[in-house]
Amino acid sequence: MKIAKAVITAAGPDQGRLPLQRFVDLDGQEKTALRIIVEEVAAAGVERIGVVICPGDQDAYTEAAGPCAPMLTFVEQPQPRGYGEALHRAAPFVGDQPFVHLVSDHLYISDRTERCARQLVDAAVAQKCPVSAVQATRESMLPYYGAVGGRRMAGRSDLYEIETVLEKPTPTVAEQRLVVPGLRAGHYLCLFGMHVLTPTVMEILGEMVAAAGDDQPVMLSPALEELARRERYLAMELDGARFNIGVKYGMLIAQLALSLHGDDREEILAKLVELVAGRYPSPA
DSSP: OOOOEEEEEOOSTTTTTGGGOEEEOTTSOEEEHHHHHHHHHHTTTOOEEEEEEOTTOHHHHHHHHGGGGGGEEEEEOSSOOOHHHHHHTTHHHHTTSOEEEEETTEEEEESSSSOHHHHHHHHHHHHTSOEEEEEEEEGGGGGGOEEEEEEEOTTOSSEEEEEEEEESOOHHHHHHHOOOTTSOTTEEEEEEEEEEEOHHHHHHHHHHHHHHTTTSOOOHHHHHHHHHHHSOOEEEEOSEEEEETTSTTHHHHHHHHHHHHSTTHHHHHHHHHHHHHOOOOOOO
16 A cells, blocks of 8 residues: 555644744754654655645745655635535545645654555555554543544554544543543553555545535544444554644643754753743732
8 A cells, every 4th residue: 555645734724824933943953843844744645735724825835845846736625614514625646546634733743764654654564554643642632632432452552443433522522432441540542644545535525515505514523433443443542742832832842842853952952941930020
């Protein structure tokens, strides 16, 4: 199974400008979030990337991608009809091929030489099935993520056979439907914002879009749950972490993480010590 295409969704009402924000990357270079994400999937062997955007955003995104711009094909979502409908817009782009899917408001840091997307692609190729990356996440963060339930795959500590996918469940619902043996109490396998998917998910989304009519939003999580019914579908805990730049202090935390894992680590640590040791007047 060769995976040469990726889709990045960036058409959400609160999402469109986040990929244009600038960060200092692990290599010490200043880049937009979009360019960092594109480089993430390019390192996994992806050759072409479809980016789902709002109408009118193409010029800004082309500039933000910098030297990676020739890899991009833009797909517009004219109306905000949900995450699933946005992804389905890229169905003609991916065709009948498996593809990597990433959201545009997450940045990733790997704890291994291989980047997170490379780890995920390698797992999907080895297992010959769709795989979604997950991260054990405390229940207070459930309002920000989809989450999965299932059972650990025999002989593996990092792979799970998915049975249930829920979008932003409450802690009560998560406790009833998403408990995974072996996880710390109060933690759930929340989606990482990174998937390797097969064309089946586009078929499912097409059915959901047709059934929803012109006004109803279509979300991705129900499509992923249906995918688990139709195909073998796994979740994988990667050796790495995701950083959601769309939440409060998200960009700050992401930049700190990049800095502390990158070439400027010692300089940043010294500055943090100065800040922590400094004496500043308390706010009134």
